[in-house]
Amino acid sequence: xxxxxxxxxxxxxxxxxxxxxxxxxxxxxxxxxxxxxxxxxxxxxxxxxxxxxxxxxxxxxxxxxxxxxxxxxxxxxxxxxxxxxxxxxxxxxxxxxxxxxxxxxxxxxxxxxxxxxxxxxxxxxxxxxxxxxxxxxxxxxxxxxxxxxxxxxxxxxxxxxxxxxxxxxxxxxxxxxxxxxxxxxxxxxxxxxxxxxxxxxxxxxxxxxxxxxxxxxxxxxxxxxxxxxxxxxxxxxxxxxxxxxxxxxxxxxxxxxxxxxxxxxxxxxxxxxxxxxxxxxxxxxxxxxxxxxxxxxxxxxxxxxxxxxxxxxxxxxxxxxxxxxxxxxxxxxxxxxxxxxxxxxxxxxxxxxxxxxxxxxxxxxxxx
Amino acid sequence: xxxxxxxxxxxxxxxxxxxxxxxxxxxxxxxxxxxxxxxxxxxxxxxxxxxxxxxxxxxxxxxxxxxxxxxxxxxxxxxxxxxxxxxxxxxxxxxxxxxxxxxxxxxxxxxxxxxxxxxxxxxxxxxxxxxxxxxxxxxxxxxxxxxxxxxxxxxxxxxxxxxxxxxxxxxxxxxxxxxxxxxxxxxxxxxxxxxxxxxxxxxxxxxxxxxxxxxxxxxxxxxxxxxxxxxxxxxxxxxxxxxxxxxxxxxxxxxxxxxxxxxxxxxxxxxxxxxxxxxxxxxxxxxxxxxxxxxxxxxxxxxxxxxxxxxxxxxxxxxxxxxxxxxxxxxxxxxxxxxxxxxxxxxxxxxxxxxxxxxxxxxxxxxx
Numbered sequence: 001x002x003x004x005x006x007x008x009x010x011x012x013x014x015x016x017x018x019x020x021x022x023x024x025x026x027x028x029x030x031x032x033x034x035x036x037x038x039x040x041x042x043x044x045x046x047x048x049x050x051x052x053x054x055x056x057x058x059x060x061x062x063x064x065x066x067x068x069x070x071x072x073x074x075x076x077x078x079x080x081x082x083x084x085x086x087x088x089x090x091x092x093x094x095x096x097x098x099x100x101x102x103x104x105x106x107x108x109x110x111x112x113x114x115x116x117x118x119x120x121x122x123x124x125x126x127x128x129x130x131x132x133x134x135x136x137x138x139x140x141x142x143x144x145x146x147x148x149x150x151x152x153x154x155x156x157x158x159x160x161x162x163x164x165x166x167x168x169x170x171x172x173x174x175x176x177x178x179x180x181x182x183x184x185x186x187x188x189x190x191x192x193x194x195x196x197x198x199x200x201x202x203x204x205x206x207x208x209x210x211x212x213x214x215x216x217x218x219x220x221x222x223x224x225x226x227x228x229x230x231x232x233x234x235x236x237x238x239x240x241x242x243x244x245x246x247x248x249x250x251x252x253x254x255x256x257x258x259x260x261x262x263x264x265x266x267x268x269x270x271x272x273x274x275x276x277x278x279x280x281x282x283x284x285x286x287x288x289x290x291x292x293x294x295x296x297x298x299x300x301x302x303x304x305x306x307x308x309x310x311x312x313x314x315x316x317x318x319x320x321x322x323x324x325x326x327x328x329x330x331x332x333x334x335x336x337x338x339x340x341x342x343x344x345x346x347x348x349x350x351x352x353x354x355x356x357x358x359x360x361x362x363x364x365x366x367x368x
Numbered sequence: 369x370x371x372x373x374x375x376x377x378x379x380x381x382x383x384x385x386x387x388x389x390x391x392x393x394x395x396x397x398x399x400x401x402x403x404x405x406x407x408x409x410x411x412x413x414x415x416x417x418x419x420x421x422x423x424x425x426x427x428x429x430x431x432x433x434x435x436x437x438x439x440x441x442x443x444x445x446x447x448x449x450x451x452x453x454x455x456x457x458x459x460x461x462x463x464x465x466x467x468x469x470x471x472x473x474x475x476x477x478x479x480x481x482x483x484x485x486x487x488x489x490x491x492x493x494x495x496x497x498x499x500x501x502x503x504x505x506x507x508x509x510x511x512x513x514x515x516x517x518x519x520x521x522x523x524x525x526x527x528x529x530x531x532x533x534x535x536x537x538x539x540x541x542x543x544x545x546x547x548x549x550x551x552x553x554x555x556x557x558x559x560x561x562x563x564x565x566x567x568x569x570x571x572x573x574x575x576x577x578x579x580x581x582x583x584x585x586x587x588x589x590x591x592x593x594x595x596x597x598x599x600x601x602x603x604x605x606x607x608x609x610x611x612x613x614x615x616x617x618x619x620x621x622x623x624x625x626x627x628x629x630x631x632x633x634x635x636x637x638x639x640x641x642x643x644x645x646x647x648x649x650x651x652x653x654x655x656x657x658x659x660x661x662x663x664x665x666x667x668x669x670x671x672x673x674x675x676x677x678x679x680x681x682x683x684x685x686x687x688x689x690x691x692x693x694x695x696x697x698x699x700x701x702x703x704x705x706x707x708x709x710x711x712x713x714x715x716x717x718x719x720x721x722x723x724x725x726x727x728x729x730x731x732x733x734x735x736x
Contacts, residue, residue, distance in 0.1 A: 003371035004393045004404045005673045007689045008490060008614040025372045028396040031490070031613065036372045098502040103495065122376060122399070124492035126618075127471065131499035134466040134640075144618070245399065246376040250494075250512070272502075305373045321375045 009033060012058035013148045013210025021228040029059035029122045036230045044229045045327065048197050052156035053229030054217050057194070057201070058148035058210070062117040063129050067140040072269070073133050074116040078108060079254060079271050081264040085110050090175035090190060092262055093118075094254035095125065100276030102254045103128060105244050107192055109177060117147065117203075121244035132272070146207045147188075152217060153199035156224040161200045164220040165189055169200065177203075183216060185209045194231045196239035196366065234324045237335055240291065240365030247289060247321045247335055253277065255285035256337060258365060287318065288343040291363035292334040292351065297325065308352040310336050310360075317342055320351050328368050334360065377401060380426035381516045381578025389596040397427035397490045404598045412597045413695065416565050420524035421597030422585050425562070425569070426516035426578070430485040431497050435508040440637070441501050442484040446476060447622060447639050449632040453478050458543035458558060460630050461486075462622035463493065468644030470622045471496060473612050475560055477545060477571075485515065485571075487560075489612035500640070514575045515556075520585060521567035524592040529568045532588040533557055537568065545571075551584060553577045562599045564607035564734065602692045605703055608659065608733030615657060615689045615703055621645065623653035624705060626733060655686065656711040659731035660702040660719065665693065676720040678704050678728075685710055688719050696736050702728065 003026060010032040012018075023035035035056055038044060047053045065073050075082045078093040085091060087110050095104040095118070104125050106118040118125060130142045152161055161169045165182060169189060172178070177190030188203035204213050218226060236243065242257055254263050254277070265274070265281045292310075310318035318338030326333050334351065342349065346362040371394060378400040380386075391403035403424055406412060415421045433441050443450045446461040453459060455478050463472040463486070472493050474486040486493060498510045520529055529537045533550060537557060540546070545558030556571035572581050586594060604611065610625055622631050622645070633642070633649045660678075678686035686706030694701045702719065710717065714730040 001371045001373060001401075002393045003369045004395055005369060006395065006614060007672060007675045008611060009395070011674055025370045027372055027374065027377070033369075097498055124495060127492060128495040128499050130465055131496050132503055135500055135503035243376060246374060304375060306379055307375045 003028070005033070012056050013204060013207040014056040014058055014150060014214045015210075017211045017214035018056045018228060023228070030061045030120065030124070032059040032061070034059040034230070038228045038230070041234075043227070045232055045234050047225075047227050048154050048195060048229055048232050048235055049328070050155065052152060052154035052160050052221055052224050052226045054214065054221065054226055055151040055153060055229050055231065056214070057151045057231065058204075059122075060119055060149050062119050062145055062147045062203075063126050064115055064117050064143050064145045064147075065129065065133070065140050066113070066115040069138040069140050070114050070116055073138040073140045074108065075269060076136070076271055077118070077129060077132060079263045079265075079267070079273060079277060081267040082108070087112055088176055088178060090177060090192060092175065094259045094263055095128070096254065096273035096277065098272055098276070100253045100273035100280060101250060102244070102248055102252050102257050102259070105242055105257070105259060107175060109188070109190065111188070112179060117145070119149065123245065146205065148204045148207060148210060149201040150204060150213055150217065151193045151199060151201045152221070153193045153195045153229070154197050157199035160217070160221040160224055160226060161189065164216060182213065185213050185216075187213065194241060195235055196241070197235065233322065234326065237322050237324045237333055238326050238328060238367045240335070240367065242289070243322070247337065252337070253280050253285060255280050256287045256289065258289040285340060287337050288340050289335065289337050289365065290343045291365045291367055292320065292336050292349070292360040293363045294323070294332040294334060294351065295359040296355070297332050310338050311350045311352070311357070312342060312347065317349065323353070326367065333363070333367055335365070338362075371396070373401070380424050381572060381575040382424040382426055382518060382582045383578075385579045385582035386424045386596060391596070398429045398488065398492070400427040400429070402427040402598070406596045406598070409602075411595070413600055413602050415593075415595050416522050416563060416597055416600050416603055417696070418523065420520060420522035420528050420589055420592050420594045422582065422589065422594055423519040423521060423597050423599065424582070425519045425599065426572075428487055428489075428517050430487050430513055430515045430571075431494050432483055432485050432511050432513045432515075433497065433501070433508050434481070434483040437506040437508050438482050438484055441506040441508045442476065443637060444504070444639055445486070445497060445500060447631045447633075447635070447641060447645060449635045450476070455480055456544055456546060458545060458560060460543065462627045462631055463496070464622060464641035464645065466640055466644070468621045468641040468648060469618060470612070470616055470620050470625050470627070473610055473625070473627060475543060477556070477558065479556070480547060485513070487517065491613065514573065516572045516575060516578060517569040518572060518581055518585065519561045519567060519569045520589070521561045521563045521597070522565050525567035528585070528589040528592055528594060529557065532584060550581065553581050553584075555581065562609060563603055564609070565603065601690065602694065605690050605692045605701055606694050606696060606735045608703070608735065610657070611690070615705065620705070621648050621653060623648050624655045624657065626657040653708060655705050656708050657703065657705050657733065658711045659733045659735055660688065660704050660717070660728040661731045662691070662700040662702060662719065663727040664723070665700050678706050679718045679720070679725070680710060680715065685717065691721070694735065701731070701735055703733070706730075
């Protein structure tokens, strides 16, 4: 499908570099072009799972909260207890509306000077955070800073980032970070990324230096065979990573999205959606995110353009939001949101597909 | 540029119809696919300016406000006096943040039962409206309803819509509407649309009937030579129609965006951004949206992929956000946001272009 570009859709600071690396497929994410492939999906998967890849994920935009009430505002916006969070630490948090529905699943970073960054999935959360802060009277500044993540992902990522930044990165715990400069380029180095293959995100803090940083990463990665990549659809399904807005809809709560273990329902002070989430926690969610293993090989269905129905005896009991052929499992696997009783009983279901109805079995997430 | 589709990017209720009509270029707008061309831009322009076209603009999503405080909430969200607004009436309104910056430029419709629809440009305003309503304690429901506009645009649009819905549509005033059913399909017929060529938007109220409605419009339009089209980049520049997020940035206020005449700065009761907008109204905006006529023929620069600098003696004094070759003027024209003193003095400027710097003269909007 041909995408017409325009000033309404932003280019990342790494844009020229990924074009030079022959990005061949794109999406629009937080009103920014996000490259999705470089022409050889199998090689990109292999690089991620067995080597190291560099990803332009600048479209993961940040909302920064700073000022006197920054901590109170970040807490109110997050369905997770932040009281023990310290500078240099990140946490995966659910941001919910007042009815407990999931608006976003960012990593929240606590920076020096009492600032916070929500590192966001595709939803204009700047609007949400600004409205809440202003109407509630928090003494904060809410902005989208000039911060653009560049991910280094894969089992060899640590070697690459250690060569680039120093061996101290090897000691970073998951979601912890340090504010540094890399050959004069201001950045935050965080052990994070939208894969389960290990790696780091370098949060570039000067949009004018994007291609410089990309070049430094490529140079440091050359001895390790680094190549371009992107958030990988197959790996993310195998790893059971949530795609907000893909696997979720406007009425999904975090318990239904597999984020229950990150929600501190009784957290004090209050957070948005607390009463609703306490009810869901008490009653249990109506649906659960789950894996499916399909009987058939539906390789031709990839990528799924829209959600497909999951059925039991003809009745729709859920929706399937991603389906891929897993190289590591040799099976066709999927992610779906299905009525809880069916998931818990592991009842076999049928899923719609372009090739007609397919039998599928419930499987825990992640698959690998 | 190849766009990869996925469940995260929605399909419109008219999707199958526009694919059958050979949509050839797309954008993503409010997380929905919006067709931009059907392969012959010159014919599409001609149809819009001289005939009639049908446009899938379902991506213009609605936020509905209903409930006891619906009027109070709609007023608080709008920098315009709504006190005299009646059911069946629409108004073009500026939605601003607490600092008076423009978040959106919707048409606001007042429906039966005290409901309001904000018919929106590309920004997740559901987040904004929900946060403001909940935090301020308005007794309202805020939702995205199943409502998808289909536009009929061009000088023959009135004949087509009159044949389809009845001659009463000829008496509708601009932005006024009526709730009807069209052969059993629930819809709102409004005299509106993102062109200056005249026309209507049919707000479909049942997503399952999209292709039926599209078919009925095509059938009614056949005697008038109707064909597919889309919001037309060339016509919108000639007509000086604002593209929120294209011509504006996060720090643009409505006076800088050419919306000053729609802002009732001293409106009672209060609306969001009032104090800031009163200051801008008193001092005058720092920048103005203006037309430019370029000396050169920069046809090859279309479409502009990103904003270009406007300069005076080397110094950047503004940004150009659209440039087209105007068939009606036989000139290359542009839309830019430029320092007010320069626009008011009509000082010639230079603009950056892929073909190098170009001389340009200030021109009032609209061009035609």
